Amino acid sequence: YRLLPTLIGMMGAAYPELKRAEALISETLKLEEQRFKVTLERGLKILDEESGRVKNKILPGDVAFKLYDTFGFPLDLTQDALKAQGIAVDTAGFDKCMEEQKKTARAAWAGSGDTATEKVWFEILDEFGPTEFLGYKTESAEAKVIAIVEDGKRVEKLSAMGTGTVITNQTPFYGESGGQVGDEGRGEILGKGKYFTVIHTQKILGKLIGHHILNEEAAIEVGDTLSMNVDHKMRSAIRANHSVTHLMHEALRRVLGAHVAQKGSLQDADRTRFDISHPKAMTPEEIQKVEAMVNQEIGADTPVETRLMGLEEARETGAMALFGEKYDDEVRVVAMGRREGNRVFSIELCGGTHVKKTGEIGAFKIVSESALSSGVRRIEALTGDRVAAFKEEKAQQQAVAHGRVKAENDKLRAEMASLGGAVSKEIPTDTAEMEKENKKLQKEISDLRRQKATQSVDASGDVKDIGGMKFTGKVLAGFPPKDLKPMADDLKKKLGSGVIVLVATDEGKASIVVAVTDDLTGRVSAVDLVKIGAEALGGKGGGGRPDMAQAGGPNPNAANDAVGAIEKALAG
């Protein structure tokens, strides 16, 4: 990517687009380079493992293909890397895998495209031209039926209770395109007093607006006049969710940098989804800044201006166009936000439907930010009433989480007190602080309990001499099994030399740890001894090292028998 300025210096005059997109290109190249380095390292590691398994000095073709397909590791790189070790690649096997994958991809593609239906749409477009979209200004209009398509074929009428796509000369319904979902609504067949439902609206071949209709009471015929009414509530929500992407796009560029470019978007009545090129996760501060900037524009409640102009004229206004997108000669320029000197906050080319004033968006909140793919982030956001509802739900979740942490805190504090330990008088109010205290208390309780248990070995004087070795065995009711090993270590130090057996019992299960000091591991093994103990507890196996081993069993009542069995084994 360091070569880029040189390239732009040489070619920039002939291709002004290069200069305009310099930040984005640079960022993309840098990412690709980093990604390639990671790919290379990961691929080499896998290759290293695989070459260890190679027979007859030939790497199987499917392995080379997996490296290529899953890890993006090119075949020639694999060959070069293996040449040094005198290993060849089964290229015929590789080609076969590649061919199979292509076949699968082709089959999937053939299933999705329906060329016969495509032909029908081209015919309709040739015959009648593009559908006139009235929805920028109105949500209701009368329209004449010019074509009906049912099951991929042109028909003269759509029967009552039938479903099909109806094309009219004009329509207030927005056809799904540019990330904004299509409108839904109701209609009436004029003169017949019968109704139908528009369940979805789609842009077809970029020019026709197809109403997917669920017909109800009477046939719709070519030539009929329809009254078409967009679902206002839904349209308003979509409009707000779409409009806010303009403000969000600009705010993201200002907060994150000019390399931010739109990679895709989807706006429906519920939320808006916006994908951007950005190499890393947004920080909470960056998210907050973007939210504040957008909400400021919403609060300013300035009118949204839409103008039709020539593409070159639009470029001169500084309107943001999508890099690599194809535009008609006449474009729709949407300006939104407060005036800043001789321009406004956001100017974009866009064919979507927009609010009249930014205040109609109501409110804006980013609810999630995540990685979509390498170098692309996906942002999901809400507008209007949904922001308040989201905040309320979040507060409720937080209250529940706090309750849970508080209950744990109460329990730990009581436990600490019962062990005679000290707790701070001040109880934290913040959930995160309280969680921290809980962790600290858990550790303190476990240390204190272990200390007490270790001390009790001395006090009761239950260190015996068995076969010339010091031995202590202890059954600890309700003791956490995970603390057995640290306690055994404590006792090893205390005894200096000897064998230690600890059994923690709880309802329905027992855990046993055997520790042997290093000077005695030549005579007895903790692993052998723990197996004897586990058997007494009704368990099997156990594992560890000669100086420390652990096992368990389902019979806590046999804890003393387990200690006894080990003692007996030691006595020989």
Ligand SMILES: [Zn+2]
């Ligand atoms: Zn727009």
